[in-house]
Amino acid sequence: MRARFIGDPRDNFSGPDVLEMFNTKFPRDQWINVEEGPFAVKLRRHNHFEVDSDSVASDGSAIEPVKPVRVRDAAIDTKREELVDEAEALGVKVDGRWSLARLEAEIAAAKTKAN
Numbered sequence: 001m002r003a004r005f006i007g008d009p010r011d012n013f014s015g016p017d018v019l020e021m022f023n024t025k026f027p028r029d030q031w032i033n034v035e036e037g038p039f040a041v042k043l044r045r046h047n048h049f050e051v052d053s054d055s056v057a058s059d060g061s062a063i064e065p066v067k068p069v070r071v072r073d074a075a076i077d078t079k080r081e082e083l084v085d086e087a088e089a090l091g092v093k094v095d096g097r098w099s100l101a102r103l104e105a106e107i108a109a110a111k112t113k114a115n
Contacts (some may be wrong), residue, residue, distance in 0.1 A: 001032065001033075001034050001036065001040050001044075001051055001052060002028065002031045002032065002033055002042045002045075002051065002052035003026070003031070003032060003034050003040075003050065003051045003052070003070075004029055004030055004031045004032065004049065005019045005026035005027070005029070005030075005048060005049055006028070006029065006046075006048060006049065007026055007028065007048060008047075008048055008114065009047055009048070010047075011099045011100070012038050012077065012078075012080070012100075013076055014096055014097065014098075014099060015028070015048065016028075016097050017096075019048075021039075022039050024039070026049075043095075048055065074083075079100060080103070082101060083100065083103040083104065083107065084103065086107055087103055087106055087107050087110065090107060090109050090110040090111065090114065091110065092106050092107065094107075105109045
């Protein structure tokens with residue numbers, strides 16, 4: 001089967017550029033071949049991944065993958081950029097995997113510390 005890492009659909013598909021699970025590296029948006037087994041089953045149901053719709057289970061039956069609706073929100077991207085800029089201006093070392101809520105919390109902490 002083939003799978004690809006798409007990021008967190010609940011947070012505008014945020015996440016690292018490369019995710020490593022069970023000694024397998026998944027560069028964002030690149031299809032990776034995965035052998036059948038417990039790991040493949042987990043990936044089929046994981047909302048941070050898409051699986052090839054032509055994939056079949058080891059018994060030959062078709063797989064019904066869980067595919068989140070993949071829509072990026074430009075307003076969220078803009079908000080993220082603004083928060084990253086604000087955090088960096090306050091001296092916060094930003095991790096690209098942080099959610100909007102985490103960025104806001106880090107900014108609030110940095111402002112409190114500055115006062």
